[in-house]
Amino acid sequence: MNNMNRRLALKTLLGGFGSVALNSNLYSQFATPSKLNPSFSGGPKRVVFFLQNQGFEPKTCIPVGMQNSGSLANATLPEPIQALQPYREKIHIINGLHGRHASPAHSAFFGALGGYRGSDGVPPSASTVDYELSKTLPQTLLPHLCIGMDSLDNMKAKPTLATLSASGAGQPIFMYSDPMQLYKLLYGGLSTGEVRTQHEAQSHMLRKIEQFAVDKSTGLPLHDQELYSQFTGGFEQMNALRKRLDGASGDLAKYAPKLDQRYSNPEFETDWHDVLLDLGISALKSGITNTLTIGSGRGEIFGSWKGLGVEKQGHNLGHMPQHENPIWIKIRQYNSRMLVKLIEELESVPEGSGTMMDNTLIVYTSNNADKQHTNGATWPFILIGDCNGAFKMGQFTQLDGKRPINALYTSILNAAGRDIERFNMSEKMAKKYDSSTGPLKEVMA
Structure with missing residues (x-):
C-alpha cells in the first residue's frame, strides 16, 4: 500500500x-495518579457531578424565607427541589459563587467543570475537575464515566458527544448517550x-x-x-x-x-435518561468507576422531557423564567428524584462502618450558571454528602460573589487529598476574579 x-x-x-x-x-482515561497530601486521610471515595443545562435559577434552590447563610434544620426547600427535603442534613446549598471568567452565555461547555473560558465548538483549554478527581481517587477499571441525556433524536444521531469533561488541553472526554452501547461495554461479557x-x-x-x-x-x-x-x-x-x-x-x-424494552425501544427520551442513570449507579455500586459525570442536556442548549409531559424543548426552554414556572418545576423535580435515587442506591450498599453514600459526594449545578443568557455573576450549587465529615452539611451559604467556581473545585480536590491553593486559575487571573485563595472555608469542615 x-x-x-x-x-x-x-x-x-x-x-x-x-x-x-x-x-x-x-473508553479509558488511565493516567498517573496525582500526588496526595501525605498527612491526608478520609474524604470522598467517589464523586458524582450532575449538570442540568439552561442554568440554575437561585430562587429554585434557596430555602423559603432565607436570605442569609444558616442552618437547614428547620428550612423548607422550594418546590423544584422538594424531593430533597428529607435529606436536609446531608446537603449544602451554595449561592454566590461566580463564573464570569468562564463566559457561560448559552453554556460554558468545558469551562463549567474546568473553571475557564468555554464556548461552543471551542476545545478545552485544560483538564476538568471531574477528570482530576478520577486521577486522585482510588483507581478503578474505568476511572471516569460520563453519561449524557438529551432528546431521543439527538441521542440516536450522536450517541457520543464531548462538551463537558476533558483530560487536558484539546483532550475532550466523550459521554455516552446510547444505553445499549454503554451496557455492552460494562456488562457485555455477562450478557x-x-x-x-x-x-x-x-x-x-x-x-x-x-x-x-x-x-x-x-x-x-x-x-x-x-x-x-x-x-x-x-x-x-x-x-x-x-x-x-x-x-x-x-x-x-x-x-x-x-435489560428491558426501554433500552432498544424507548417511548420517550426519559426512558433512556432513566436507564442511563441506572447504568451510572450500577457502575458506582460495582466499583467499575468512582467518578461519574451526568450531563442533562449534554452541556448544550437542547434537551427534551416529553416523558414528563413537557412539550416544549431545546433552546426555547432557556428563554423561560425558571422560578414558579410549571415546566421548569417538572424538570427540576425530575432531577431531584434522580438525586434521591442516587442517595438511596448508595445508602443500600454497606461500606466500612457505614454505607457507600457516607463516602460519596454529589455535586449538582448547571453548565451555564443561573440562566441561559448569563454573564455568570452567580452560579448556584448543591452538595450532597459530608464524606465522613470532610464537608459542612445541613446548611445554606450565601456568598458575596467574589470567589469563582474554581474555589469550590479547589475545595473538593483538597477534600480528596490534593493539597492545592488554586484550580485552573493563574495568579494573574486570580487578581481579577478571586478575592482569596485556597478552599472555601464555608464548605470545608
Whole structure:
C-alpha cells in the first residue's frame, strides 16, 4: 500500500471508531495518579457531578424565607427541589459563587467543570475537575464515566458527544448517550443471546481494526507516524479495557441492570435518561468507576422531557423564567428524584462502618450558571454528602460573589487529598476574579 492509500485508509478509519479512539478518551482515561497530601486521610471515595443545562435559577434552590447563610434544620426547600427535603442534613446549598471568567452565555461547555473560558465548538483549554478527581481517587477499571441525556433524536444521531469533561488541553472526554452501547461495554461479557453475539462481534472487529492500523503504520512520514501512534494507542486502550471488563463481568453480575424494552425501544427520551442513570449507579455500586459525570442536556442548549409531559424543548426552554414556572418545576423535580435515587442506591450498599453514600459526594449545578443568557455573576450549587465529615452539611451559604467556581473545585480536590491553593486559575487571573485563595472555608469542615 503506497503512502497515499495509507493516508486514505487512516482518514477512513478516523471517520469511524478511530475518531473515538484518537480524540476522546471514551473508553479509558488511565493516567498517573496525582500526588496526595501525605498527612491526608478520609474524604470522598467517589464523586458524582450532575449538570442540568439552561442554568440554575437561585430562587429554585434557596430555602423559603432565607436570605442569609444558616442552618437547614428547620428550612423548607422550594418546590423544584422538594424531593430533597428529607435529606436536609446531608446537603449544602451554595449561592454566590461566580463564573464570569468562564463566559457561560448559552453554556460554558468545558469551562463549567474546568473553571475557564468555554464556548461552543471551542476545545478545552485544560483538564476538568471531574477528570482530576478520577486521577486522585482510588483507581478503578474505568476511572471516569460520563453519561449524557438529551432528546431521543439527538441521542440516536450522536450517541457520543464531548462538551463537558476533558483530560487536558484539546483532550475532550466523550459521554455516552446510547444505553445499549454503554451496557455492552460494562456488562457485555455477562450478557446472553443477541446482545452477547453483538458484543463479541464488535470486540473482534475492534481488535482487527487495531491490528490493521498497526500493520499499515510502517513507512509513513514522521507526522503520520505520530498520528498513527495516538490512533493505535487509543484502540489498544479501548480493547484492553473491554477485555478487563469482560474478565470482571462475572463478579459484577449482581449489579448489572436488567435489560428491558426501554433500552432498544424507548417511548420517550426519559426512558433512556432513566436507564442511563441506572447504568451510572450500577457502575458506582460495582466499583467499575468512582467518578461519574451526568450531563442533562449534554452541556448544550437542547434537551427534551416529553416523558414528563413537557412539550416544549431545546433552546426555547432557556428563554423561560425558571422560578414558579410549571415546566421548569417538572424538570427540576425530575432531577431531584434522580438525586434521591442516587442517595438511596448508595445508602443500600454497606461500606466500612457505614454505607457507600457516607463516602460519596454529589455535586449538582448547571453548565451555564443561573440562566441561559448569563454573564455568570452567580452560579448556584448543591452538595450532597459530608464524606465522613470532610464537608459542612445541613446548611445554606450565601456568598458575596467574589470567589469563582474554581474555589469550590479547589475545595473538593483538597477534600480528596490534593493539597492545592488554586484550580485552573493563574495568579494573574486570580487578581481579577478571586478575592482569596485556597478552599472555601464555608464548605470545608
